[in-house]
Amino acid sequence: MVTIQDVAKAAGVSAMTVSHVINDHPHVKSETRERVLHAITELDYRVNVAARNLRTGRTGTIGLAVPEVDRPYYGQLAAAIITAAAKRNLKVAIEQTGASREGELDALSLSRNRLYDGLILSTVGLGPADTDLLKVDYPVVILGERIFDGPVDHVAMPNVEGARVATAHLIERGCRRIALIDGLQKGEVDVSSLRYSGYREALDEAGIPFDLQLVLPIELLTMEHGAAAARRLADSGVEFDGVICVTDTVAIGALRGLADSGVRVPQDVKVIGFDNITEGAYTVPSLSSIDPDHALMAGTAVGFLVKRMAEKGKKKQVAREFISRFSLVARESTLGR
Amino acid sequence: MVTIQDVAKAAGVSAMTVSHVINDHPHVKSETRERVLHAITELDYRVNVAARNLRTGRTGTIGLAVPEVDRPYYGQLAAAIITAAAKRNLKVAIEQTGASREGELDALSLSRNRLYDGLILSTVGLGPADTDLLKVDYPVVILGERIFDGPVDHVAMPNVEGARVATAHLIERGCRRIALIDGLQKGEVDVSSLRYSGYREALDEAGIPFDLQLVLPIELLTMEHGAAAARRLADSGVEFDGVICVTDTVAIGALRGLADSGVRVPQDVKVIGFDNITEGAYTVPSLSSIDPDHALMAGTAVGFLVKRMAEKGKKKQVAREFISRFSLVARESTLGR
């Protein structure tokens, strides 16, 4: 293995000078720099990251904890974060939390191993009661739906507003009996609860009576559960002419479930989802959705984290907060009147 | 920050003894072990991974380089590998190669930074000509389609055989004019070429004449390109009653493209894909596919890598090779006769 000492010897300088060259410090005579760079190429020297880390305390890698990478939404989010991190010369190590509170807490404590310079945590299971657990001594950014009062930076999307716009869109398209396939509401600030609120608000604004029979809670936000809920609804005999799904993944399942039950979309029933995942543009019918600008959210989250990393040692700053913008993407599943 | 020294002091032993306890060495009196463990809990001590790495040369993290995490297939593959690696107490850091030869070479040289104990590389762009570049001095396992004669372990799926079975399935279902939406063939051992061979073999076996008009090459294996190719085919006037798609992602696009052109699946045309991604079970119609047992491939790849990591220092062993099994999953898109 080639060390910085070997390079120093080959270039006829000290290890320190080599270090300066490697780290782009300004005070190196360009002739010396050339000689060092030449020696580096010659010997095929690579920095030993472990040694550098031990010295500097930084690893150049950030952690990203998501429920599951194989769910399209998180896959797309991960890709966006990897891209954003790469722009800042950071690697991303991905962990899966399994969409559980325990998994999310594990991710928090694992990172204490100093494997990462910081952690982006996509929360689904943690609640406001866990705020104290987030008071860790390394940079953390919470990404996703939940809004904490706590001391941690977070990046979210306007859930209530988005759901309101989605619901209003169905109403505008002529729907009056609008169902909601939603996750289990665990508190007041999880995705499922927030989107539920937006749904209620839009109904109220339009003077459409709320009907509990039209709310279908599902345990997991998967295609499988979405499909099952849609079939349950279609077979229940309850009348409905629109469906809001808490995520696109659930909506894709719902499209399938409605097809199974012989319900035509959009002729009989209109459907809209959340997240605007790529797959939604290719379903038959294609899926209308609320698009929360993934790239912006990912870029902001990485930016927040980098700022925190730079603040190391300084007093705790005020928690940063960013609520993304969103747009309505109308496709075939809500077409026509 | 709590160090091993602090723990040693608190427990009234030396740092060495603490190290022994942490690493489960046998020669520690159980009473001493208890005292040390207590101190560790008390002080909330965590090993400094960087320091350990510097000493041992191992990082506990393996790299996984895939074309793009946001393509469902790779997302699902990544999830399987993370799961398999977790069973062996390894973390996974994900890199994206962008499905290019350059990206794949970058992944290979980056890992030399000793960030990872080994690398699982999902190749798409590298060719047999690059074999020499794979002779790196750290453990590498190639995952995916390409088969090298080279010195590196690899895990692949039976592409020719799989494509043959897929094609034979369509023939059995009554198709005689079977189209192939395929990637660009870059040599003789890439997915696109191998699956093309299987397609040809099945046609020959059934005595169905090959028609070049029925082969649609696409530049990228995305839904977008799949949809465009399907539309091109449907609008060309060329007769066809079946479509093989080189991947499920392409097939989902093709289903969409056929719908755009008013072609009914499976009544007018039957469609089958490759990979059996989760989404395929929820399209309308649901998608038939060739399933290559992702979990088995992922587990084997991690297993190979771990073996290589253990061999460190020993003479180069013979390259290991594993060709996964596969099964045909028949769904609505190839239903009926």
Next chain:
DNA sequence: ATGAAAGCGCTAACAC
């Protein structure tokens, strides 16, 4: 069964 010494490769802090 436990410990003392040495050093992994690098860079912060300070000379000169």
Next chain:
DNA sequence: GTGTTAGCGCTTTCAT
């Protein structure tokens, strides 16, 4: 602009 010194936290080696 370049070099010297010291030490990050841990484990390998070898004593005891």
